[in-house]
Amino acid sequence: MTDSNKILCFGELLLHFAPDSEGNWLNDQSLKIFVGGAEYNVASALAQWKNPVKLLSALPENFVGNQLKSQLENKGIEILAEKNNGRIGTFYLSSDGDMQNASVVYDRFPSVFTESDFSTFSLDETFSEVKWLHISTITPALSENAYQKCLDLMKEAASRNITVSLDLNYRSALWQNRNPFEKIIALMPFVNVLMGNIWSIQQFLEIPVEYELNGSFDDKNLLKQAEKSALEIQKKFPNVKLVANTFRFTNGEEVNYFATLFADDKLLVSQQYHSDKIEERVGSGDSFMAALIHGTLKGNSSQQILEDATKVAFKKLFVKGDTINDSINIEKL
Numbered sequence: 001m002t003d004s005n006k007i008l009c010f011g012e013l014l015l016h017f018a019p020d021s022e023g024n025w026l027n028d029q030s031l032k033i034f035v036g037g038a039e040y041n042v043a044s045a046l047a048q049w050k051n052p053v054k055l056l057s058a059l060p061e062n063f064v065g066n067q068l069k070s071q072l073e074n075k076g077i078e079i080l081a082e083k084n085n086g087r088i089g090t091f092y093l094s095s096d097g098d099m100q101n102a103s104v105v106y107d108r109f110p111s112v113f114t115e116s117d118f119s120t121f122s123l124d125e126t127f128s129e130v131k132w133l134h135i136s137t138i139t140p141a142l143s144e145n146a147y148q149k150c151l152d153l154m155k156e157a158a159s160r161n162i163t164v165s166l167d168l169n170y171r172s173a174l175w176q177n178r179n180p181f182e183k184i185i186a187l188m189p190f191v192n193v194l195m196g197n198i199w200s201i202q203q204f205l206e207i208p209v210e211y212e213l214n215g216s217f218d219d220k221n222l223l224k225q226a227e228k229s230a231l232e233i234q235k236k237f238p239n240v241k242l243v244a245n246t247f248r249f250t251n252g253e254e255v256n257y258f259a260t261l262f263a264d265d266k267l268l269v270s271q272q273y274h275s276d277k278i279e280e281r282v283g284s285g286d287s288f289m290a291a292l293i294h295g296t297l298k299g300n301s302s303q304q305i306l307e308d309a310t311k312v313a314f315k316k317l318f319v320k321g322d323t324i325n326d327s328i329n330i331e332k333l
């Protein structure tokens with residue numbers, strides 16, 4: 001029997017158009033394009049660190065789809081691609097923009113992913129050699145089929161003893177006029193590793209931020225709240241073994257960054273990082289998630305997992321594009 005050692009990620013592959021914010025790209029007739037998508041970003045980092053990875057996604061049946069497929073394969077990502085005549089989803093975000101605010105323009109409805117019924121691959125094929133499943137809260141927001149597939153994959157993973165991770169990343173443009181609570185709460189019983197922050201936990205799981213916070217990154221109440229939220233999560237969902245929180249405080253170009261990990265009934269706190277100038281606001285959380293998966297699968301201590309993931313995520317703030325590059329080697333941070 002072959003050992004199960006693959007990480008399966010499920011999510012939409014996107015093209016990210018990154019114009020400069022002054023609009024010079026129009027005169028220059030030149031636009032930066034990155035390949036993105038939260039789960040793809042995780043898969044890409046994991047593959048770069050030599051983990052066997054599969055991505056369940058969707059690709060159009062045209063040369064764009066074929067070229068993307070080759071690109072992924074060259075990176076060492078095995079792709080299970082649903083196919084139809086749709087187009088690849090895209091988003092526009094200027095080179096200094098932030099996914100979390102209104103500056104992102106999505107153009108992904110419909111797309112080959114949002115139109116898919118995800119029926120091409122059987123569960124046996126999808127889960128063959130898999131030991132970890134990763135999904136983010138972006139995917140269940142995309143279509144009823146995508147949400148249903150998240151639920152089916154998570155249920156199946158739990159029944160096969162496959163670890164399940166969920167990144168609680170909130171994209172307001174995707175949940176307009178909808179409360180995500182009901183959908184996300186239905187996924188939670190199958191989750192073992194959760195990543196987010198005290199505010200996304202409040203947003204998705206309705207576990208409130210109760211401590212008064214003064215807005216500064218060294219407010220001790222942030223830690224008290226991180227512990228309280230994690231305890232509450234474990235009370236409601238005992239299968240959750242790890243809860244990671246990232247704390248990114250940006251003020252203009254300046255950034256302060258640290259993270260926490262609740263593991264074995266204890267809140268661990270990482271080293272703090274500071275820079276006067278942030279270079280890239282996209283993909284840092286995804287690189288944190290990838291490092292969390294990598295370190296857990298390697299059997300590293302919880303404190304080392306946390307320190308490595310925090311350092312990776314901080315370094316990603318200086319790497320352009322949605323994914324990490326060779327400058328971030330988790331074995332030599």
Ligand SMILES: O=C(O)C(=O)C[C@H](O)[C@H](O)CO
Nearest residue numbers: 036037038099138283286322
């Ligand atoms: O917003 C989305 O749906 C994306 O997946 C795009 C980005 O790559 C992702 O948000 C970065 O975390």
